[in-house]
Amino acid sequence: MQNKKKATGVTRRDFLRTAAAGAATFTIVPSHVLGGAGRKAPSEKLNIAGIGVGGMGKSNLRAICDPGDENPGTEANIVALCDVDDAYAAATYAAYPKAKTFRDYRVMLDQMGDTIDAVIIATPDHTHAVIALEAMRRGKHVYVQKPLTRTVHEARVLTEAARKYGVVTQMGNQGHSAEEARLICEWIWDGAIGQVRQVHAWTNRPVWPQAKLRPTDTPPVPDTLDWDLWIGPAPMRPYHPIYHPWDWRCWVDFGTGALGDMACHILDPVFWSLKLRYPTSVQGSYAKICVEKWKHLEHSESYPTASKIHFEFPARGELPPVEVHWYDGGLLPERPDELESGRRLGDSNGGVIFVGDKGKLMCGCYAKGPQLIPYTRMREYNRPEKTIPRVRTSHEMNWVQACKAGGQATSHFDYAGPFTEMVVMGNLALFYPGQKLLWDGEAMRVTNLEEANQYVRQSYRDGWNLEVS
Secondary structure (H helix, E strand, O other): OOOOOOOOOOOHHHOOOOOOOOOOOOOOOOHHHOOOOOOOOOOOOEEEEEEOOOOHHHHHHHHHOOOOOOOOOOOEEEEEEEOOEOOOOHHHHHHOOOOEEEOOHHHHHHHHHHHOOEEEEOOOHHHHHHHHHHHHHOOOEEEEEOOOOOOHHHHHHHHHHHHHHOOOEEEEOHHHHOHHHHHHHHHHHOOOOOOEEEEEEEEOOOOOOOOOOOOOOOOOOOOOEOHHHHHOOOOOOOOOOOOOOOHHHHEOOOOOHHHHHHHHHHOHHHHHHOOOOOOOEEEEEEOOOOOOOOOOHHHOOEOOOOEEEEEEEOOEOOEOOEEEEEEEOOOOOOOOOOOOOOOOOOEOOEEEEEEEOOEEEEEEHHHOOOEEEOOHHHHHOOOOOOOOOOOOOOHHHHHHHHHHHOOOOOOOHHHHHHHHHHHHHOOHHHHOOOOOEEEEOOOOEEOOOHHHHHHOOOOOOOOOOOOOO
16 A cells, blocks of 8 residues: 655745744645645545544544534544444444444454545554554554553654654644643743743542552453453453443553643643653652552552652753653642632642743643733733744644645644653653653663663564554
8 A cells, every 4th residue: 555645845934934943733735736646635525534432532533523513524524433342432333324333443444445544543542552553554644642652662663653654643632732832832932931940740630540459350241342452462351341441541551540641731831842852860659548559569550549750851952951740649749939829729630830940830731821920920921922833723623634735733743752752651650669760762761770671662462563564
């Protein structure tokens, strides 16, 4: 199958003013300059398949082609739907009756062939990488829910594969397309709080059970579920409803815990505005609610109920070294003295505090409501010109339009891949609480504790691989 080719002859500069380093956008190219095979003109509909459509995938599809609208899908068709659980996906199947349905994404890609232009992947974290790589290998554009992958190695593979196959990519961290994230970057780059040397970020997650032991009972697999396909590349274990459909996030084999679930939202404006890449070290600790369960995390199978993780980043050009501190499970940073009495710390889902040498900036989860603190500074601050191109559609439609135009979506894998690496490597600290792990980002290795590298690149079950052909 031929890989899709990038449009040539029109530069980004012809259409948009580029932002400072780190800003991501795409170019809508007129159809007359596209020419090459494999690209949709902006006037044509994109044919999309959904993989993992019972949960978040359903929302992603609705953002592109809402079956409740009088004229749904003006820019895209939903032509195929795939889920390992017929019952869980039933409502989505019913919403798109013209779409063909499948359980195995490989069968879908084989049978549908060039009928599919692009794929939305919203399965549990442990199957993101293998599905996305297979789709890209076949020349399909991909939208992958956050976190992009479960491990550092998987994120690196997808980043490199996206370049190799020349497809349009997007990670599902919707806040990256929002106005608030752009304001934070522009204010930080304008020097609103001076040089940032410390960041505190937190979330109320997990809101699902964690610190759990593997169940010993083995209930029968529902007839509607293909358990072998659900397990995918992970080590096989008996079916139990404790894993599917909701609580897989807490399990080390399947999810990435509170950090992986929420940091791709909450730390996004931090990674972007501070032009971060790889940390040089990570250190963490966690709550031991039940000592017997958490005597040795390396022998546990699920993430803790609460944790703190500390990243250190080196200087980046003229930017100084910075520490990023993460808190979850109800743990919070110290309340800033500048924050007025009665004002909330972040919002109900979490937040971020940037600490600069000239002030502090606070926002809620998903970068909502960025404010200088105390609030009197907001009245005094002469806001800079908006230099980062704005996204005028949903995050999902930003990707659809980029697929049709041959440009880049806002959270493309050259951005989202390294960002995901930074996020998920933070979980390494939970396997070795209290130890500072020194990190070589380019080599993807812990340099001072060799055994920790077993969690950087993990082996797959027989019949599964992550090889870029």
